[in-house]
Amino acid sequence: MAAEFVSTGSRRRGFWLMLPSLLWMLGLLIIPLGLVLVVSFGRRDTDGNVIYTFTLDNYLRLIGFSRTYPCGSTPPPCFDPLYLTILWRSIVLGLQTTLLTILIGYPLAYFIARAPASRRNVYLFLVLVPLWTNFVIRLYAWIIILRTQGVLNTVLGWLAGLVNLPFQPLEMLYTPGAVLLGMVYEFLPFMILPIYTSLEKINPSLYEAAADLGANTWRTLWRVIIPLSMPGIVAGTILVFVPVMGTFIVSDILGGRQVILVGNLIQRQFLDARDPAFGSAASIILMVLTLAITLYYTRRFGFGEEITSA
Amino acid sequence: MKYAIEMRNVSKRFTTAAGTEVVAVDNVTLEILDGEFFSLLGPSGCGKTTSLRMIAGFELPTAGEIYIHGKPMDATPPNKRPVNTVFQNYALFPHMTIGQNVAFGLEMERLPRAEITRRVGEALELVRLSGYENRKPHQLSGGQQQRVALARALVKRPEVLLLDEPLGALDLKLRKEMQLELKKLQREVGITFVYVTHDQEEALTMSDRIAVMNGGRVLQVGTAAEIYERPVNRFVADFIGETNFLKGTVVMATDEPDRYLVRLEGGAMLMASCEHPLQPGQQVVVAIRPEKMHLNGSRRFGPYADNHVHIPGRVQEIVYIGTDTHYDVALEAGPIVRVREQNSGVFSPRLALLGEAVSVSFDAAVARILVD
Ligand SMILES: Nc1ncnc2c1ncn2[C@@H]1O[C@H](COP(=O)(O)OP(=O)(O)O)[C@@H](O)[C@H]1O
Ligand SMILES: [Mg+2]
Numbered sequence: 001m002a003a004e005f006v007s008t009g010s011r012r013r014g015f016w017l018m019l020p021s022l023l024w025m026l027g028l029l030i031i032p033l034g035l036v037l038v039v040s041f042g043r044r045d046t047d048g049n050v051i052y053t054f055t056l057d058n059y060l061r062l063i064g065f066s067r068t069y070p071c072g073s074t075p076p077p078c079f080d081p082l083y084l085t086i087l088w089r090s091i092v093l094g095l096q097t098t099l100l101t102i103l104i105g106y107p108l109a110y111f112i113a114r115a116p117a118s119r120r121n122v123y124l125f126l127v128l129v130p131l132w133t134n135f136v137i138r139l140y141a142w143i144i145i146l147r148t149q150g151v152l153n154t155v156l157g158w159l160a161g162l163v164n165l166p167f168q169p170l171e172m173l174y175t176p177g178a179v180l181l182g183m184v185y186e187f188l189p190f191m192i193l194p195i196y197t198s199l200e201k202i203n204p205s206l207y208e209a210a211a212d213l214g215a216n217t218w219r220t221l222w223r224v225i226i227p228l229s230m231p232g233i234v235a236g237t238i239l240v241f242v243p244v245m246g247t248f249i250v251s252d253i254l255g256g257r258q259v260i261l262v263g264n265l266i267q268r269q270f271l272d273a274r275d276p277a278f279g280s281a282a283s284i285i286l287m288v289l290t291l292a293i294t295l296y297y298t299r300r301f302g303f304g305e306e307i308t309s310a
Numbered sequence: 311m312k313y314a315i316e317m318r319n320v321s322k323r324f325t326t327a328a329g330t331e332v333v334a335v336d337n338v339t340l341e342i343l344d345g346e347f348f349s350l351l352g353p354s355g356c357g358k359t360t361s362l363r364m365i366a367g368f369e370l371p372t373a374g375e376i377y378i379h380g381k382p383m384d385a386t387p388p389n390k391r392p393v394n395t396v397f398q399n400y401a402l403f404p405h406m407t408i409g410q411n412v413a414f415g416l417e418m419e420r421l422p423r424a425e426i427t428r429r430v431g432e433a434l435e436l437v438r439l440s441g442y443e444n445r446k447p448h449q450l451s452g453g454q455q456q457r458v459a460l461a462r463a464l465v466k467r468p469e470v471l472l473l474d475e476p477l478g479a480l481d482l483k484l485r486k487e488m489q490l491e492l493k494k495l496q497r498e499v500g501i502t503f504v505y506v507t508h509d510q511e512e513a514l515t516m517s518d519r520i521a522v523m524n525g526g527r528v529l530q531v532g533t534a535a536e537i538y539e540r541p542v543n544r545f546v547a548d549f550i551g552e553t554n555f556l557k558g559t560v561v562m563a564t565d566e567p568d569r570y571l572v573r574l575e576g577g578a579m580l581m582a583s584c585e586h587p588l589q590p591g592q593q594v595v596v597a598i599r600p601e602k603m604h605l606n607g608s609r610r611f612g613p614y615a616d617n618h619v620h621i622p623g624r625v626q627e628i629v630y631i632g633t634d635t636h637y638d639v640a641l642e643a644g645p646i647v648r649v650r651e652q653n654s655g656v657f658s659p660r661l662a663l664l665g666e667a668v669s670v671s672f673d674a675a676v677a678r679i680l681v682d
Contacts, residue, residue: 116327117327118327203399203401205397205399205401206401206403208366208368208388208395208397208401209395209397209401209402209403210403210414211367211368211387211388211389212366212368212388212389212394212395212463213389213394213414213415213418213462213463213466214389214415214418214419214466215389215414215418216389219418223414224403224405227405228403228404228405
């Protein structure tokens with residue numbers, strides 16, 4: 001009797017405790033997403049208002065088949081791969097950023113996890129410090145470094161001067177490279193932290209066991225440590241890949257008009273081109289793509305699959 | 311004589327996070343013979359693990375030199391030493407199957423696949439785990455994981471196997487089984503075992519020789535019988551088995567070498583041996599094992615001989631434990647001693663009543679004079 005009472009009571013209390021987050025999800029995720037989905041099948045009138053109908057025009061235009069808009073000088077219906085190129089560029093950039101953050105973040109996380117306990121917190125603190133300054137301000141700092149008369153070119157010019165070489169300032173800003181650099185810089189902490197967490201959970205005697213059985217540092221890493229830290233790599237990949245696919249600020253600031261990503265496309269449809277229907281369709285496509293890639297990836301490598309360390 | 315392991319004046323000092331210095335191992339010199347089952351025995355924190363880790367190469371000595379089969383190890387890394395370790399928590403690779411765990415060490419030697427498969431099979435058979443190749447470590451019981459750890463180390467055919475409290479996590483029954491199994495295994499494979507334990511019974515039953523450690527130092531090295539029968543100091547006598555300590559004063563040296571006349575607290579006199587030179591008037595303790603003492607009361611009088619020492623007292627506690635009965639006797643001079651009488655009769659009655667005035671006696675030859 002008593003046990004039953006407690007369990008019903010706690011179940012009821014569980015519901016009330018969950019209610020705020022349920023309302024939050026409903027109000028800020030499900031309803032807006034539903035609206036975006038509805039709008040994405042609509043059409044834009046000449047004043048930029050949404051006409052609610054059911055048309056696949058927006059989606060067709062995204063994959064290249066324009067029925068109502070001219071493709072450059074060709075009148076519709078016509079084929080224009082512009083948006084496909086943008087989607088492709090976003091995916092490639094997302095993958096590049098993820099790969100680079102793994103390549104840079106893993107050694108850093110490993111270094112922190114293997115440092116003496118007293119120093120680990122200092123290193124973690126240093127990883128987090130940049131996040132205290134506003135995102136946009138930090139990206140502007142990169143402009144100062146990368147632009148034609150920027151810090152980097154000045155230093156390179158001075159070095160070239162020392163050895164009497166002719167020096168032509170490099171065009172670094174507003175290139176895909178600059179955007180990639182900004183993305184890696186921006187999202188690196190989100191790769192380091194989950195990898196660190198999973199490395200820290202590895203029983204230190206496993207390093208010793210591997211060495212004892214004849215493995216050097218590299219083979220220990222390949223055969224034991226990296227496989228055991230896969231959950232951290234997977235979590236970091238999701239934390240980096242998903243936001244990189246959607247962000248528009250980095251490409252806006254460091255890519256100028258040269259590097260347009262899906263994020264920029266969506267932002268412009270809502271703010272400049274005033275075509276929310278097309279912007280919504282692009283958002284949905286972005287979401288589906290991101291979800292599909294992440295799902296494939298987590299299926300392939302397992303998501304946070306807890307490997308109990310003996 | 312060939313030594314599997316030699317430690318020459320090895321010390322290890324650690325600096326803790328707080329900045330203080332800890333001497334974990336203090337000037338240890340040990341010679342471990344080829345093929346023997348050698349135990350490092352001592353209470354927690356006495357430096358056993360640190361000694362073992364220095365042999366394995368996980369720690370480097372602050373001072374001194376370690377030789378494995380005559381070769382100085384200096385800073386040789388663990389993966390280049392001809393020894394393997396069975397870790398206390400087993401340290402099995404959780405993402406690998408049992409077969410992969412055992413094969414790991416052979417893959418590191420880049421042996422041909424066929425040979426690896428054959429040797430893994432043999433090793434698993436040796437520890438009676440054939441058929442478990444494809445299980446993951448977490449699917450095995452503690453005792454089975456223990457045996458995988460053993461197979462993983464033995465499959466490498468090391469010259470020396472290092473074991474750090476390998477049975478520490480097992481329950482008592484399994485522990486006893488594994489003790490016998492390990493001992494048998496060691497005899498079969500003929501590899502030198504260096505076995506760390508804080509369990510004196512375990513060390514006594516399994517080892518060819520034992521080094522008793524305390525505070526980073528080796529106090530005594532010898533066979534189980536040597537250490538039990540002739541402990542060199544009070545710590546060893548107390549740590550290995552049970553011992554009664556009686557305070558006394560040296561009266562004089564006798565004509566026989568190493569034998570002294572000692573007056574015990576309460577006045578009893580006895581002649582006992584001591585390897586250290588003693589001076590008349592020196593304070594000493596006399597150690598006698600409970601099973602070497604006898605109880606003399608109203609119901610029975612123990613064996614009698616001229617050289618037996620009798621000390622009066624009163625029975626304070628009687629504990630029947632099946633094989634033996636323990637009598638705790640408060641001596642008139644103050645200390646409480648334990649007398650252990652074997653229950654070898656058809657029906658073993660109590661030899662005395664609670665509170666009864668009795669005497670305890672022992673053959674003076676079994677008493678040992680200890681200085682510290
Ligand atoms: N890495 C270390 N840093 C500081 N002190 C240590 C370290 N390892 C062991 N010690 C200290 O050295 C002493 C011996 O430890 P250990 O060899 O583990 O003892 P045992 O295995 O006999 O219990 C202990 O006082 C322990 O606190
Ligand atoms: Mg230990």
